[in-house]
Amino acid sequence: TQLLEQSPQFLSIQEGENLTVYCNSSSVFSSLQWYRQEPGEGPVLLVTVVTGGEVKKLKRLTFQFGDARKDSSLHITAAQPGDTGLYLCAETSTGANNLFFGTGTRLTVIP
């Protein structure tokens, strides 16, 4: 079983601040996905990163995949209340038939 650790577990910040959350594994990722889950809903995919060192941007969100493909980070610039939610990383290993999820970072952005 893969073990994905996310940090911090909880994060509460003021609107306009920047933040970074992390996803780490003891194993090499085949690929890594980031999802956001809002209360009462299922997770929704934000991005997939595949190549070590890859950086992807989605508006104010920047996703980075570590060179060794064992870690990833999500940086949010000028956080807004609409960014509030549970951020989950997930990975699938080569040959696996399912996706393993991390424990999540619960972000609250205070207006």
Next chain:
Amino acid sequence: NAGVTQTPKFRILKIGQSMTLQCTQDMNHNYMYWYRQDPGMGLKLIYYSVGAGITDKGEVPNGYNVSRSTTEDFPLRLELAAPSQTSVYFCASSYSVATNEKLFFGSGTQLSVL
């Protein structure tokens, strides 16, 4: 598009009761999954299916059963409900598990066993 539809949205069971959580998708996806999410936690895989007639266990299968008679439907059965099964259950589907394939999730079923 409906995507992945789960029913019911909420349910309360007594210990020892049985129920079936329904899941259907209209995207003709081969892969379907059942996850449970406990408060403040990520998702744990219960069962998954790679196509009609084929199912396999995930991380936490005990106390659950599944079937996949059609591509569209993937019901999850709880035979003897226990308090430890109080959770939010999510069904998901994907076309495959290629490295950049995304999962589509339903909106969840909140189950309480009292």
